[in-house]
Amino acid sequence: MYDFDTPAPRAGSGALKWDLRGTSFGNPEALPFWVADSDYMSPPEIGRAIREAADRCVFGYNLVTDSWRRAVAGWIKNRHDWEIDPAWIVPSTGVVWELDQIVRCFTDLGDKVLIQTPVYDPFAAVVKSSGRTLVENRLIRDGGLHYSMDFSDLERDLASGVKLMVLCSPHNPVGRVWTETEIRRVAELCEKHGALLVSDEIHWDIIMPGHRHFTAGRAGTAENVIVLSAPSKTFNVAGLKCSYAVIPSPALRRKLECWMEARHMDSGNNMGLIACEVAYTRCAKWADEQNEYLAQNAALVREYFGERLPQMGIAPLQGTYLMWLDISFTGAGSEQVCAMMNRAGAVLNDGARYGDDGFVRLNIACPRAQLLQGLPRVEEGIRRAGEKD
Numbered sequence: 593m594y595d596f597d598t599p600a601p602r603a604g605s606g607a608l609k610w611d612l613r614g615t616s617f618g619n620p621e622a623l624p625f626w627v628a629d630s631d632y633m634s635p636p637e638i639g640r641a642i643r644e645a646a647d648r649c650v651f652g653y654n655l656v657t658d659s660w661r662r663a664v665a666g667w668i669k670n671r672h673d674w675e676i677d678p679a680w681i682v683p684s685t686g687v688v689w690e691l692d693q694i695v696r697c698f699t700d701l702g703d704k705v706l707i708q709t710p711v712y713d714p715f716a717a718v719v720k721s722s723g724r725t726l727v728e729n730r731l732i733r734d735g736g737l738h739y740s741m742d743f744s745d746l747e748r749d750l751a752s753g754v755k756l757m758v759l760c761s762p763h764n765p766v767g768r769v770w771t772e773t774e775i776r777r778v779a780e781l782c783e784k785h786g787a788l789l790v791s792d793e794i795h796w797d798i799i800m801p802g803h804r805h806f807t808a809g810r811a812g813t814a815e816n817v818i819v820l821s822a823p824s825k826t827f828n829v830a831g832l833k834c835s836y837a838v839i840p841s842p843a844l845r846r847k848l849e850c851w852m853e854a855r856h857m858d859s860g861n862n863m864g865l866i867a868c869e870v871a872y873t874r875c876a877k878w879a880d881e882q883n884e885y886l887a888q889n890a891a892l893v894r895e896y897f898g899e900r901l902p903q904m905g906i907a908p909l910q911g912t913y914l915m916w917l918d919i920s921f922t923g924a925g926s927e928q929v930c931a932m933m934n935r936a937g938a939v940l941n942d943g944a945r946y947g948d949d950g951f952v953r954l955n956i957a958c959p960r961a962q963l964l965q966g967l968p969r970v971e972e973g974i975r976r977a978g979e980k981d
């Protein structure tokens with residue numbers, strides 16, 4: 593059994609999530625439940641491989657090796673049942689960076705790019721900063737906070753000339769693992785209306801029991817789909833800057849490769865490639881155990897708030913380690929609720945940044961003791977925000 597209970601020594605290490613608590617949230621002692629990374633240590637196999645590489649003391653320019661490509665293809669086959677040619681993989685240093693390049697490479701200024709809100713906020717930022725036109729296809733939620741796609745609205749939007757759709761699968765922040773039927777429908781609609789489907793599947797390995805991720809790579813026609821992913825969420829190696837796109841179409845792939853070459857994008861960080869290869873060839877058991885641990889953390893959150901704040905809705909967590917809490921019953925905006933939580937000693941993400949005021953996002957990828965210490969603080973912040981003066 594791997595150890596997820598020992599906290600990683602992050603405070604004071606330059607960790608974004610920990611070391612901005614004072615300057616950005618006014619409380620250096622607050623427990624951080626915001627940035628989407630984990631607060632236990634990565635698999636020890638990764639640490640060992642990087643130590644061995646460091647001992648060799650060779651840090652010059654490197655290639656993306658065939659064995660790295662085979663490791664990524666093997667992981668995708670074993671975990672996601674998608675047979676790919678290793679040549680389809682276009683490595684990069686970050687999913688958002690590569691998404692930004694894809695939007696710029698495959699669409700023109702002013703073109704319509706569709707996202708499904710509420711969603712991870714850099715999607716909108718990429719569309720706007722590249723001078724494209726943002727089209728929002730809002731997700732629908734039922735009384736139990738189960739989210740689904742509004743397909744009639746989606747079809748209308750796609751028919752209006754959308755050039756590219758960014759899918760978030762599994763979905764951050766609403767925690768949905770889209771079903772095969774839903775993914776196939778999205779792919780069909782994109783194909784019918786000539787929109788390129790770009791599916792961000794960075795959370796694809798973090799799946800709760802009873803759910804199964806279905807990659808858009810198996811649904812779209814080869815000419816019409818790009819899948820983005822990385823080992824960074826699964827194995828908590830975001831700081832090592834290693835990600836990739838899988839592009840089955842030779843024409844699309846060549847176009848993006850030329851685009852990136854022209855911008856002097858090289859093979860990325862050697863340590864990131866090493867970590868990725870080790871993770872994908874030796875750490876499957878760690879990823880499975882992490883999913884079990886996260887499922888128990890999610891159950892604990894439900895139980896805690898079910899007893900203490902039953903009026904608060906919680907979206908069912910099917911995938912990712914990000915829980916979506918409906919704090920609209922307080923009558924306060926999510927900015928105010930977050931401010932109250934900061935004072936009470938917990939930092940969460942404000943739902944408004946994803947497009948839904950009245951919600952907050954709670955990251956549960958931490959040792960259970962940290963979560964247990966934090967939940968009363970989250971509760972106190974919510975209660976205080978709900979008190980009328």
Ligand SMILES: Cc1ncc(COP(=O)(O)O)c(C=O)c1O
Pocket residue numbers: 628685686687688689712760764792794795822824830835
């Ligand atoms: C859906 C999604 N895509 C991309 C990222 C960030 O990826 P990267 O650090 O590789 O740019 C995140 C991080 O939270 C995410 O949730």
